[in-house]
Amino acid sequence: MRFEELAARRLPAVLRFAAVLTGDRASAEDVVQEVLIRVHQRWDKIGGLDQPELYIRKMIVNEFISSRRKLPRLVPSGRGSEVDDRVTSDYAARHAERDALLGELAKLPRRQRAVLVLRYYEGLSDTAIAAILGCAQGTVRSSASRALATLRIELSGPHPAPAMPEERKP
Amino acid sequence: MTGSKESRERTEDDLRAALKTLEQQAPTVDWALRVAHDPAARKRLRLAPSAGWPGWSRLAAAALAAVAVTGVALAVATHHSGSRTTGIAPAPARLAAWTVQRVPGGTIRVTIRELRDAAGLQAQLRADRVPANVMFLRHSFTPTTSASAIPRACRAPHMSDKANATLQEKIMPFPGPFAVGPNSVVLVIHPSAIPAGIGLFIKAFAASPGTTGSGFALQTDLVQASPLCTGS
Numbered sequence: 001m002r003f004e005e006l007a008a009r010r011l012p013a014v015l016r017f018a019a020v021l022t023g024d025r026a027s028a029e030d031v032v033q034e035v036l037i038r039v040h041q042r043w044d045k046i047g048g049l050d051q052p053e054l055y056i057r058k059m060i061v062n063e064f065i066s067s068r069r070k071l072p073r074l075v076p077s078g079r080g081s082e083v084d085d086r087v088t089s090d091y092a093a094r095h096a097e098r099d100a101l102l103g104e105l106a107k108l109p110r111r112q113r114a115v116l117v118l119r120y121y122e123g124l125s126d127t128a129i130a131a132i133l134g135c136a137q138g139t140v141r142s143s144a145s146r147a148l149a150t151l152r153i154e155l156s157g158p159h160p161a162p163a164m165p166e167e168r169k170p
Numbered sequence: 171m172t173g174s175k176e177s178r179e180r181t182e183d184d185l186r187a188a189l190k191t192l193e194q195q196a197p198t199v200d201w202a203l204r205v206a207h208d209p210a211a212r213k214r215l216r217l218a219p220s221a222g223w224p225g226w227s228r229l230a231a232a233a234l235a236a237v238a239v240t241g242v243a244l245a246v247a248t249h250h251s252g253s254r255t256t257g258i259a260p261a262p263a264r265l266a267a268w269t270v271q272r273v274p275g276g277t278i279r280v281t282i283r284e285l286r287d288a289a290g291l292q293a294q295l296r297a298d299r300v301p302a303n304v305m306f307l308r309h310s311f312t313p314t315t316s317a318s319a320i321p322r323a324c325r326a327p328h329m330s331d332k333a334n335a336t337l338q339e340k341i342m343p344f345p346g347p348f349a350v351g352p353n354s355v356v357l358v359i360h361p362s363a364i365p366a367g368i369g370l371f372i373k374a375f376a377a378s379p380g381t382t383g384s385g386f387a388l389q390t391d392l393v394q395a396s397p398l399c400t401g402s
Contacts, residue, residue: 019195
């Protein structure tokens, strides 16, 4: 397969994966640019693999986990006291909850976040995730479990659901 | 179904939906293809090539047009720069490994000809009030913008990539008037444009891939100025 063929067929999905993995476009570009240049330089080898796209995703995950740079992440845009339940539509409420969830997700250790993205966005099995991360399946399961527990705890703890109207201050 | 299981499944469903929304943050395919084919299109990373690096053919073509003039200018400047010419003491017919010159207006011009005595260059720049961390890699190297590319003693400044690139362009405009020679690379620095708390990381290395002869390249980035990283 030529690099251009892979780019035409698979690149959009790879870029979406990078965005979901990193959480924002700037971070996704940081990761993708490093990986794509290496892929392009080594295409004679990578292009001969059975599933080059899978290998590229593995490179993206590894680049994301190994990167020390901390870029701004999505954080909840509203505090409970700023949200008025009386005028908040269902859609807006869901949007706020989603923002809160993404904010908590951004705080997770990168390896845990990668596990959640590979499992819940990519729909991969723990076996496949373990192969990508180079760890045991048990490690994948425990990482996922810990991450989910953190999300549930965090969502019911420091970032509560929008406050009731009577809690608002003028 | 237990409450715990319900809660978990609800979290998982919410997670799937939330992750899906991040797709809109995906970089564009055009940008990705441009980067893949041309490393110079990468953001933040700035490379000054020496001659002979195929990946820089476009830039090199423009720069090489000035090679003859550059060579003469450098030779004269070096000859007359006296104590400001530093680095490894040159043999009679041999230029210094590197040269630091202060030109009118306070601009500093760094010419690197050989990957030797990075510590000396670093000390000279610091003496010229440029908080700098200099590294020479004498082996082949594929540059990267990841934070692991800067020394462990250094930290990346707190600014966006765009702000970083803009500031780098003010401090180290590239390509400068003498950006490249057949076996040298020149970096122009405007010390007055360096904000307090910011330092320069300069890495020169053997260009890769496809480099022939003594070709090498230069990578610059900004770091937080600190005693450990930039000397002040």
